[in-house]
Amino acid sequence: MREAELEEQRTGRGHAVRYVVVWAMLLVLTATTYLTSRADLGSWNIVLALIIAGVKAGLVALFFMHLSEQQGVNRMVFVVSLAFVALLIGLAVTDLATRTRTALPPGYPEAPPDRQGVQQRGHQRQSGEQLRR
């Protein structure tokens, strides 16, 4: 960071333009994520949306938050925190995904999901569980 700043002071050129470029990219990505969400891509919709959000977050972190100029330890703090976030969400969802159906809360649509029947069955299960208690 020091070197870049000294270089900049010597040449007298600011890099404010860089922020505007990043901002424009963020707006383009926002438009992209909005437009792609209109298209029906099945389960790829959320994957694509998360990838775009990840790229946007990367741009903000690297340039607006100057992570690209930070020294080792500060970068590590951020990366480690992201690893823990992934661990938390990943394990929690894996836990749910590998449970048997009966352990899931009332209202959960039984396979295969049947749009009309879901609500009714949900209520039946709920009242059934209340009886058991």
Added chain:
Amino acid sequence: MSSVSAPAADHFPSREVAHHAARMGMWLFLASELLLFAGLFTGYGAYRYLYPEVWAQASKHLDVVLGTVNTVVLITSSLTVALGVHFAQRGKNRMTLLVLGVSIALGLAFLGIKGVEYGHKIAEGALPGRFYSYEGLQLPGASMFFSVYFLTTGLHGVHVVIGLAVLCWLSWKAWRGEFSRERHLAMELGGLYWHLVDLVWIFLYPLLYLV
């Protein structure tokens, strides 16, 4: 770059080291903030997995236009805060004050739009838990979506309010002409906090409004 105008505390060998430590402290704090939000994102993931139908339908009941406008507002405020850091690093206090003023206005606009959205949801009865009385969506687990919606956007909103308070404090410093090439750490760290608020919204926007 040792300077009399900004001495380091005694236990730091130099101002450079002191600033590095301050930045690291801020990054640690931001990491803890990320994990705080991650708890809610986990809840989102779990309930989305349990009630895929509800999630698919409920997200259509949110106002995408207001959500998108708010995204643009927040991204733009992040730009102006980044410019604020840029000007503060060069000791341009008046420019810093100007862009911070714009940032505060954008932050207030974000909260205003959010308030309008909340107003709609409250009027419809699309509320968490037992307060749920929305006729347009009657599925088991429907209130869970709005619990998650209000919790995530609510916690985010609290962060916007705190961020605005920080920006006001920085504006006051800029108004007093306190920033210089040597002294701009407060602006840098305050800016980091505001960008974190933006970062969280970048994920909330597609997850709540789009998919």
